[in-house]
Amino acid sequence: MNALLIVNPTSGASLNSNLLPDLLEVFKSQNLEIEIEQTTPEDDGQQIAAKASTNGVQLVIVAGGDGTIEAVVRAIANTQITLGIIPLGTRNNLAASFNIPNNFHQAVRIIKEGQISSIDLGKVDGYYFLEVVGIGLEASLFPCGEDVKEAAKKNAFAPIGSIFSGLKTFFAFHPHRLTLRLDGKLKYHPRTLQVNICNSPRYGAEIFLAPHAKMDDGKLDVIYMNRSSKLDHLRHLFSAMRGQPFEHELLRTYQASKIEIESYLPLEVHADGIYIGQTPITIEVAPKALQVLLPTPKLLAEFADQAGSNMREDNN
Template sequence: MVFNPAAKGEKASRVRDQILALSHGARVLETRHPEDAQELAAQAAQEGFRTVVAAGGDGTINGVVNGIALSDARLGVLPIGTMNLFAAELGIPPRLEAAWEVIAAGHERAIDLPFAGSRYFVQLAGIGLDAQVVKETDRTFRKNFGPVSYMVSLAQIAGRKPPLIRIRTREGTEHEGTFALIGNGRYYGAPLPIFRDAVPDDGKLDVLLFRGFGPLEILRYLQGLVFGTHLDMKDVEYLQCAGLSAESEGEAPVEVDGELIGDLPIEIGIADRRLRVVIPETRSAGGGSATAS
């Protein structure tokens, strides 16, 4: 198990004790820096562990996934972070005891493994505004205040002029906008089911491309995302594709699963191999099936 104590701040000691009490016989490795999760997970996979558990938020899960992606290990999730979108997507319960029962039962599902450049992700990639918010939000502020911290950064960014982003899908269609969200599942943010047709194992990326910008436009988009009316907006485009390339006329950052990875240009697609994830037996988001192992 790869445990990120920073995911629970001052509560880390109590959460650590809970995890140790639950995980009889499991090796628990703690991260000290954000990059540790990938290294520790890769080490566990190389040593032959069949299941590597990410105990943290979406950023910790991302690190663990990048550590085991090229191995035969499967992913388990204990959702103890600020944002737990991936766990919500797959129906993994938020209570530690219930989440551990899911891992112990061992039912799994193979899902798509998207990538952005050289980095794999499981839930979401953001280009432009979303990634700029991640870039300008202090990690400590984010940990202590959660979604509120992002709103503070968003308010500061909304008045700037954004670069034009150009996207070309693998199918050959071309699109333009000011920022984009790319999903492997339905959820973003609160979590909000903003990607209407997304299924984690359908071999497709779901893309939302926004053409407007500015304080009023962004407020309108946020209201649309919250109330589910964003797909009715004429300046919001929703598409599905097997992969895409993105470039911009100015600097545009990119984030995956809430972690900044660089700037455009970038290629985003789905890897040939899949990611095996331990999920609840009765839960199969998007119609897939869980198998015992």
């Protein structure tokens, strides 16, 4: 099979200079022949993948984090290209949603022996996303989060200004009246701080906002709190970050294949952490739009046995 490996050299685990040679040795041991391209500040992987698509590449493997995977997917969505994943990022939310372990030896086994499955993508005003769309407070806070990450690269005190900016945004933000139309039929008029449309069970800082979301059911999960306080909102967020269920009379969850959202005042919108504009917006599921290599039940059982053996060895 004609295969391309796209490596993000700045992903969390990729910062280890010995990783790429080790990774190539694993591919060699599995008798997998691949070409290699690396992302750059000018190309996050989308252009590389788009070129591969026109050159007849059948398998694109991403060695990186969620952002790199999402960039590549935007180029290969609704094509015959199959995606392979080697999780090297900080969070690896997508790999976790797909049951792909962080151990890259096992991830390469999945590429060699896994099963090709078709999964859904989300689409908002022509823009594909894998994880989530956020409308309102979350989208307004995302630039502050990016500023914190960039400032942290300079020194330990540099992020302080960005943190204060984020706090100012949080306390100044007020609930807004929205109109949600689901599948062209059901209509809701919540007053809320934010609405999330989830395709995957978790996103961001390992936030399990839609723990029961499935990426192959032809539906997107709609989550918001109606007329909630900021304290309720924070409690919901912290519960989701811990992966704990959150029961609250103001919490609303729905499923739909098409969601139309309007607001009296324009609200900012992000898709997988990238600012894409303001309301009004239309979000739709793109069913079976991506082919991805996933572990078989046999491989999952084998990996579980290996983890159990390693744990027993550590305890001895």
